[in-house]
Amino acid sequence: MRPRRGPVHQENMVIVGCGHAGARAAQALRTNGWHGGITLVDGEGRTPYERPPLSKAVLKGESEAEDAPLFPADFLAKNDIHVLKGVAAAAIDRPTRQLRLSDGGSIAYHRLLLATGAEPRNLIVPGADLPGSHTLRSADDAARIFPYLRPGAEIVIVGGGLIGLEAAASATVRGCKVTVVEAGPRPMMRAVPAELSHEVRLFHESKDVRFVLGRQVSELEGDGRVRCVRLDDGTVLPCTAVVISVGVSPRTALAEAAGLEIDNGIAVDRFLRTSDPFIYAAGDACAFEQVSGPRMRLECWKNAEDQGTLAGRNMLGSDEAYVPLPWMWSDQFxxxxxxxxxxxxxxxxxxxxxxxxxxxxxxxxxxxxxxxxxxxxxxxxxxxxxxxxxxxxxxxxxxxxxxxxxxxxxxxxxxxxxxx
Ligand SMILES: Cc1cc2nc3c(=O)[nH]c(=O)nc-3n(C[C@H](O)[C@H](O)[C@H](O)COP(=O)(O)OP(=O)(O)OC[C@H]3O[C@@H](n4cnc5c(N)ncnc54)[C@H](O)[C@@H]3O)c2cc1C
Structure with missing residues (x-):
């Protein structure tokens, strides 16, 4: 392994993933008195940004992903936080406490945080990879979807969850004709009570969003790019583009390959420690122990914010238990x-x-x-x-x-x- 050149510190806190949880952990480490090195391994290669605006202001064309940075412009330099931009973590060598990187380098860690987020699920149907069919997780995804959202374009959103409905609202605001296909009997079924979901649906319908409920997609059809969506009852929905928002899976591959415990996410205790006491996990990727009941995994901004901050403190030995205070929001129209x-x-x-x-x-x-x-x-x-x-x-x-x-x-x- 080639040791990586970078700031020379006695000890280094290393964070994999420069999304919300990773960014907040870096901040917490510095503000809570860590004077050693902090390295963020940022596989995306962009200036770290907030994801929630992607399905809202960014798809509406009101702002760019760069308009919602996770750090003030001079924060990283001022706080001596080193970002390995566009470099992915490839493997964890636990016995020597080294992280191997995609560029062939390696970096030693005093403590390691895995804040690898989640991966959008794709449809497993013929044609799912046709051009014009997209999932939405990153700024690059939003940039790919945006040009399709022109007045009169027919957009099919597959999945009536939070991101699907936000994308439906943004596309409608841009003048598109939008159809939401949802396999369940109502939109946002997992996240909100039935009465609220009914209210949301009526509101979307009042804005001309069309819902097809209780149906699954059986195929995406096209000739070089997606032209229509075929449903399991034979219905064919012509389309200009498809946005697939059928949930996410935690990114656990790195942890799994390193032999860490996995339980619908990177398994952590109440202190956000994995099965290796030198390695922590936070955010969408991690499944945390509760006071009672099975492990829980949350996929929302507040959880990433709170867990990232707490993981940073606990990496310094604070040993505070994570008590979730669930809160989430969504903006639609x-x-x-x-x-x-x-x-x-x-x-x-x-x-x-x-x-x-x-x-x-x-x-x-x-x-x-x-x-x-x-x-x-x-x-x-x-x-x-x-x-x-x-x-x-x-x-x-x-x-x-x-x-x-x-x-x-x-x-x-x-x-x-x-x-x-
Ligand atoms: C479009 C969209 C809209 C949303 N809107 C809302 C909302 O309105 N309200 C709400 O509560 N929540 C919302 N969320 C959810 C919220 O943004 C997420 O819960 C939060 O971003 C999770 O943060 P995270 O740090 O765990 O993961 P992420 O933000 O996904 O960050 C993980 C990072 O790790 C990187 N990574 C992964 N593996 C590696 C590796 N091996 N090496 C290096 N880097 C790696 C990834 O590239 C990524 O940059 C939204 C999410 C999306 C996608």
């Missing part, structure tokens, strides 16, 4: 959706309809304690309602179903009273 806490498995759901038609749903346990909140509507009302629900939840306040359902009732006064 001029509406936003947020889900905080636990939206499934509630004993009762109480709906609150705001005057501007925003729908908030409070998910309660059998003792009327708030377990979670979901909302879809204006950014102002959703943010306010969800934040208020989080406060009530944190403070253990039970407003009761009447107060929760009444948009005139000031929930803030209850939260304030509990602190006073």
């Amino acid at each position: 001029d509406r936003t959706m947020q889900i905080a806490g636990q939206a499934g498995g509630s004993a009762e759901d109480v709906r609150r309809r705001c005057p501007d038609s925003t729908l908030l749903i409070y998910h309660l346990d059998k003792d009327q304690m708030i377990l979670g909140i979901s909302g879809f509507g204006s950014i102002r009302e959703v943010s306010r309602g969800v934040r208020m629900g989080q406060l009530l939840m944190e403070r253990g306040i039970r407003p009761g179903r009447k107060a929760l359902a009444d948009p005139e009732f000031d929930l803030r006064s209850l939260a304030k009273a509990a602190v006073a």
Whole structure:
């Protein structure tokens, strides 16, 4: 192995993946007093960026991927964080604590973080690799899809999850005719309660998005590029391009080849340590131990943000357990959706309809304690309602179903009273 030239430090913290979790870990290492080397191995070869805008502002043509960088322009240089741009991690040599790189080099690590993210799944049907058929995970993917989104273009979105619906909204805003094909009976089935999903669907339909539910794609057909999508009931949907958003798989190959435990992701304990105590994992790639129940893997921005930061601290010996505080959002057209806490498995759901038609749903346990909140509507009302629900939840306040359902009732006064 050829040792890599770079900044000379006694000890080096090495992070594989310069996405959200990797970037936040690097920041946390430096801000929590690590004076040794920090090296980010960035397989993508771009200035590290946020992914959420890709399916929103970037596809709408309102901004570029570079407009949402993960670090301020001078942050890396100022903090002496070394980025190996466009170099992938190829293998981990655990006995010697060396990371082998795609360019033939190698780098020693004091601690290693695997923040390798997730890989979009593709369809396993004939024609899935035809030009014009794309998955959406990276800035390069968004740049490939963007030129197809012209007024009048027929765009088929396969998969009615968060990214599929955001892409559907962005394509519609750009004047495309959009059809969403979803195998389940409703869109966003995994992520949101049925009532909210119904609300989202009606809203998309009011903007002329067409849904084909309960159907699977059997083939993509074309002559040099995709021309139509054939469904399992024989329906043929003509198209200019196809965006496939049927979920992601955690990127575990590097960890697996190194003999680390895998359990629907890189398996970590509550401190985000893998089965090798010198190696940590965070973000979409990792499946973490919970206080009770099976390991859990989350695929959202907040999780990558919190786990990346915590992994950085724990690599320094902080030994703090990860306690997920689930929160996710999605922007579709001029509406936003947020889900905080636990939206499934509630004993009762109480709906609150705001005057501007925003729908908030409070998910309660059998003792009327708030377990979670979901909302879809204006950014102002959703943010306010969800934040208020989080406060009530944190403070253990039970407003009761009447107060929760009444948009005139000031929930803030209850939260304030509990602190006073
Ligand atoms: C289009 C899109 C829209 C989204 N919108 C939302 C949203 O609205 N709300 C929300 O909560 N979440 C959203 N998310 C999810 C959120 O962005 C992800 O959960 C988050 O980016 C995960 O961060 P990560 O660091 O775990 O993985 P990633 O951001 O995927 O970063 C992993 C990085 O590791 C690199 N890598 C992998 N293997 C190697 C290797 N061997 N060597 C070197 N580098 C490697 C990859 O190239 C990648 O750059 C969205 C995601 C996408 C794709």
